[in-house]
Amino acid sequence: MPQSRSYDTYIFDLDNTLYASASRLFSQIDANMTSFVQKHFDLPFEGAQALQKKYFEDHGTTLYGLMKKHDVNPHHFLDYIHDHVDYTWLNPHEDLKAALNAIEGTKIVFTNASNHHASRVLDRLGIASCFSGCFDIIEADFAPKPHRETYEKLLATFDVDPKRAVMFDDIPKNLVTASQVGMATVLILHDDEGLPYRYDENAHGPFIDDQTDDLTHWLKQHHQIISQP
């Protein structure tokens, strides 16, 4: 972390950042996305999965690709992928809650999913009260991370000085944009081989200030550094 700075705003991705990918929650959503694509295009599983990943790579989210290329109704898509998710895979995380509450400053959730999904996740984790707000994909007019205009809209909405903000995300390319708009960045690592994004030292390294496989531990360890006035 750049130690000469002090911070007053903390911006957190939701899925696979505020809870571990090992919880198997996001894998349900991922499977629902494949199922949506399968039904929409009448494709076999492998073909649907390949198209889903291609749109994720090319457009930031599968949804944005479906909207741009096929005029898919985003609300139908979001309802479909989030309505049949078992949130009981997540449990209250008292330790994370304490670590978040120990940090002074504004805490915001910044997600490519919907507010509706975010509320259910935060409620299950017992950390909803830790955040001042959630900037979701609907508020972003469906232009997902890593689109720069969405970061700029978030900064304006919450009146954030990016030089005093830290962003946490498990997708490296989302932190490239965060760094480009001036934020400090922390990559959340996980070992889920099923996920389509990889850390590439050359492409991402210069934009990532720190990384951790344990957000709670990181927040506790860095409490003094990031909270100094």
Ligand SMILES: [Mg+2]
């Ligand atoms: Mg994520």
